[in-house]
Amino acid sequence: MKLIYYPGCTLKNHARNFDVSTVSSMAKLDVEVEELDRWNCCGTVHALGATNVMNRIAPVTNLVRVKQQQANEVMTTCAMCYNTLKRANIDVQKRAAALETINKFMYLDEVDYQGDVAVHHLLEYLRDRIGFDKLSARVKKPLKGLRVACYYGCLLVRPKEVAFDDVENPTVMEDLVTALGGTPVPFAQKTECCGAYHAVDNAEIVADRTNKIMSGATEQQADVAMVSCPLCAFNLDFKQPDARRLNPELQPMPVLYFTQLMALAFGCGEDDLRFDLHHIDPKPALAGRGLI
Amino acid sequence: MSITTARISSAQLKSAFVAKVQKNSDQKLLACYQCGKCSAGCPMAAHMDILPNQIIRLAQLGMHERLLASNAIWTCVSCMTCNTRCPKNVHIAEVIESLRDIAMRNGRRHEHLTIGDVPAETRAELPPIAMISAMRKLTS
Ligand code: SF4
Numbered sequence A: 001m002k003l004i005y006y007p008g009c010t011l012k013n014h015a016r017n018f019d020v021s022t023v024s025s026m027a028k029l030d031v032e033v034e035e036l037d038r039w040n041c042c043g044t045v046h047a048l049g050a051t052n053v054m055n056r057i058a059p060v061t062n063l064v065r066v067k068q069q070q071a072n073e074v075m076t077t078c079a080m081c082y083n084t085l086k087r088a089n090i091d092v093q094k095r096a097a098a099l100e101t102i103n104k105f106m107y108l109d110e111v112d113y114q115g116d117v118a119v120h121h122l123l124e125y126l127r128d129r130i131g132f133d134k135l136s137a138r139v140k141k142p143l144k145g146l147r148v149a150c151y152y153g154c155l156l157v158r159p160k161e162v163a164f165d166d167v168e169n170p171t172v173m174e175d176l177v178t179a180l181g182g183t184p185v186p187f188a189q190k191t192e193c194c195g196a197y198h199a200v201d202n203a204e205i206v207a208d209r210t211n212k213i214m215s216g217a218t219e220q221q222a223d224v225a226m227v228s229c230p231l232c233a234f235n236l237d238f239k240q241p242d243a244r245r246l247n248p249e250l251q252p253m254p255v256l257y258f259t260q261l262m263a264l265a266f267g268c269g270e271d272d273l274r275f276d277l278h279h280i281d282p283k284p285a286l287a288g289r290g291l292i
Numbered sequence B: 001m002s003i004t005t006a007r008i009s010s011a012q013l014k015s016a017f018v019a020k021v022q023k024n025s026d027q028k029l030l031a032c033y034q035c036g037k038c039s040a041g042c043p044m045a046a047h048m049d050i051l052p053n054q055i056i057r058l059a060q061l062g063m064h065e066r067l068l069a070s071n072a073i074w075t076c077v078s079c080m081t082c083n084t085r086c087p088k089n090v091h092i093a094e095v096i097e098s099l100r101d102i103a104m105r106n107g108r109r110h111e112h113l114t115i116g117d118v119p120a121e122t123r124a125e126l127p128p129i130a131m132i133s134a135m136r137k138l139t140s
């Protein structure tokens, strides 16, 4: 089984741990992942203008590349890429004139895009196509005793038309943690925004959001927080010192990608986990539960 | 104490500003009945000078100067919480984005964010996803 994989820019830069853990854990599930040929940046955010065409070109180009690779579906792990590709796809499916403009603009490509590529997030793919029972059977090192705060952020569950789980109380991440042998904790802040790109222009907002979110995880005595977005990971992990300035009681808590916890449970080695790319070292928390 | 009466009528909707907001966001502003649910759940509300429901009210009234001078339109981060909870299905985030667009492209270009002003050490540590999304939202 071959699955076209769209990594996105940040997985090839700051979030290489997300990339390598995705590829290695999928191999353990016997899914051959093939990186999309000639992929480009998706644009990271969906422009909300009702008549926008320009910002749809970047995501739609990627969907054209999927067709050029003789495929009809694409998988991505980054929540921002997922949201942007999926929304652009839904938008051009509804707006024939916009799609026509984009196809004309891309006249050098043989493919006339018809909105017919399915965009999947890996969490959705694991749940619906692989199944958590099968996944569970592949676990070599159960995450026994590990308390995990599952953080969805915004883009996996909003808006409604891209959500692959309940908008207010999604559970797919918790179900994954359970399948891996870990313990998901109740987490009231799991779909509350981390401040996103205000990391660039307004550090105070991110510090406030990170404090609220990580304090919520601490209250539940989580060992780690688990995410699916490199921008959430940056704010919750690398900006924790800023949050600690607002709230000196906030204890350091590592932030991991769901694919890293999967790779760990499947018995993958350090090269597939890349804990060296974190701000807060996950090793002490994992060692504390006897997992490394 | 003086009493102020504010009247909202469809006349305001005929102003060029209101028409533009409604067209660009594809929203009907008068659908909002000011329940306040959008503001109650907004994670950015604590950092805003006017709240999301007030933004919609001011937009209904065509008060473009107040809206375009607010910090709230830049603080909103399109998290979509308000959109999914509004009982009248108003897409508040789309309305706010249309206000940002008007502020940045009002005959000439007015950038809200100049990347050169971001300190070099911040720029060095930021992942591409942060930079690109900030530029998409805060520059023309
Ligand atoms: S939630 Fe909807 S109806 Fe209520 S104040 Fe906000 S925009 Fe208006």
Ligand code: SF4
Pocket: B038, B041, B042, B043, B044, B045, B052, B075, B076, B077, B078, B079, B080, B081, B082, B083, B092, B093, B096
């Ligand atoms: S989209 Fe903007 S206004 Fe709505 S809840 Fe999020 S930050 Fe607040």
